[in-house]
Amino acid sequence: xxxxxxxxxxxxxxxxxxxxxxxxHVTSRWAVLVLVALSQRTMRWGELRRQLxxxxxxxLAQTLHTLEADQLVLREAHPEVPPRVEYxxxxxxxxxxxxxxxxxxxxAARAADTSA
Numbered sequence: 001x002x003x004x005x006x007x008x009x010x011x012x013x014x015x016x017x018x019x020x021x022x023x024x025h026v027t028s029r030w031a032v033l034v035l036v037a038l039s040q041r042t043m044r045w046g047e048l049r050r051q052l053x054x055x056x057x058x059x060l061a062q063t064l065h066t067l068e069a070d071q072l073v074l075r076e077a078h079p080e081v082p083p084r085v086e087y088x089x090x091x092x093x094x095x096x097x098x099x100x101x102x103x104x105x106x107x108a109a110r111a112a113d114t115s116a
Contacts, residue, residue: 025070026096030055030063035089036104038073039097042088072096 012019025031030052037043037051049060064087067073072093078084089097 022070025066026072026100028063030059031067032100032104034060034063034067034087035072035093035097035100038087038089038093039101042086044084044086048087067093 010017010019012023026035033052033055034048037048043051045060048064049055049057052060055063064073064075068075071090074088074090074093076086076088078086
């Protein structure tokens with residue numbers, strides 16, 4: 001794949017391309033914000049909820065479940081009382097986030113210049 005020359009490994013423009021499912025998952029607002037938050041450190045549920053101001057419990061649960069199923073986020077439940085669950089990026093999740101952070105920075109810098 002040489003994306004710099006406009007060549008892609010798969011035909012992402014094909015309606016049945018499997019990359020479209022993953023693209024949909026990782027470009028949702030909450031998925032992007034979860035990935036950015038986890039790029040800083042491993043976090044527990046409550047920490048993520050506080051970091052992602054405005055996310056509902058249901059949407060956070062769905063987003064984490066989807067990212068875990070896509071093998072981008074690892075959910076680790078520790079056998080303690082009370083239960084402790086931590087979320088961290090997997091190797092593919094870190095690889096994705098390395099590419100995502102410059103885009104988020106660009107968006108944040110441009111947001112002040114737009115009237116969205």
